Amino acid sequence: xxxxxxxxxxxxxxxxxxxxxxxxxxxxxxxxxxxxxxxxxxxxxxxxxxxxxxxxxxxxxxxxxxxxxxxxxxxxxxxxxxxxxxxxxxxxxxxxxxxxxxxxxxxxxxxxxxxxxxxxxxxxxxxxxxxxxxxxxxxxxxxxxxxxxxxxxxxxxxxxxxxxxxxxxxxxxxxxxxxxxxxxxxxxxxxxxxxxxxxxxxxxxxxxxxxxxxxxxxx
Numbered sequence: 001x002x003x004x005x006x007x008x009x010x011x012x013x014x015x016x017x018x019x020x021x022x023x024x025x026x027x028x029x030x031x032x033x034x035x036x037x038x039x040x041x042x043x044x045x046x047x048x049x050x051x052x053x054x055x056x057x058x059x060x061x062x063x064x065x066x067x068x069x070x071x072x073x074x075x076x077x078x079x080x081x082x083x084x085x086x087x088x089x090x091x092x093x094x095x096x097x098x099x100x101x102x103x104x105x106x107x108x109x110x111x112x113x114x115x116x117x118x119x120x121x122x123x124x125x126x127x128x129x130x131x132x133x134x135x136x137x138x139x140x141x142x143x144x145x146x147x148x149x150x151x152x153x154x155x156x157x158x159x160x161x162x163x164x165x166x167x168x169x170x171x172x173x174x175x176x177x178x179x180x181x182x183x184x185x186x187x188x189x190x191x192x193x194x195x196x197x198x199x200x201x202x203x204x205x206x207x208x209x210x211x212x213x214x215x216x217x218x219x
Contacts, residue, residue, distance in 0.1 A: 048061070048129070068120055079108075085113050089112045102121060
């Protein structure tokens with residue numbers, strides 16, 4: 001009697017390791033690609049307003065520092081606004097018409113800006129500057145908590161309504177036999193393929209016609 005022995009092929013450990021590395025690199029690439037827009041948004045939110053549209057863009061929030069002279073006082077680290085800011089002290093004496101002015105205050109302080117001639121400014125360099133106070137200003141500039149309440153209310157209603165209606169419709173299509181079921185199912189699928197931006201403006205016009213703009217009903 002002959003005995004035949006079968007050998008199970010053992011996967012090449014080296015090939016398996018290469019496959020695992022390639023898969024990891026691919027996942028890492030897509031992870032970074034999806035994370036970059038979020039990181040850029042966070043970085044932009046921490047920049048001074050003048051730096052948000054700077055070209056070429058920079059990843060880290062930075063502020064240009066100047067040396068300035070205000071009423072005979074030297075400020076070695078001053079931040080400059082080239083347009084009149086809201087938080088400023090207007091000069092008691094008008095500058096001559098041919099003098100260009102800028103608005104200056106010590107870097108990192110919350111004191112009001114003061115007007116100085118641009119010729120009194122001396123560029124010092126650029127420093128990393130995270131403006132955490134931007135978040136505080138945003139909360140006070142808009143009705144933040146009302147917007148948060150509306151968002152949470154909308155999310156809860158959307159999730160509950162979608163879950164309930166989808167469960168009822170799915171049960172009707174999958175468990176009950178009735179005439180025209182397949183045709184109506186195709187119609188439902190077709191309406192789901194329509195991008196929301198296509199119907200967004202007609203919906204807005206409809207809600208405006210009913211006087212529902214600014215109310216919770218469209219939400």
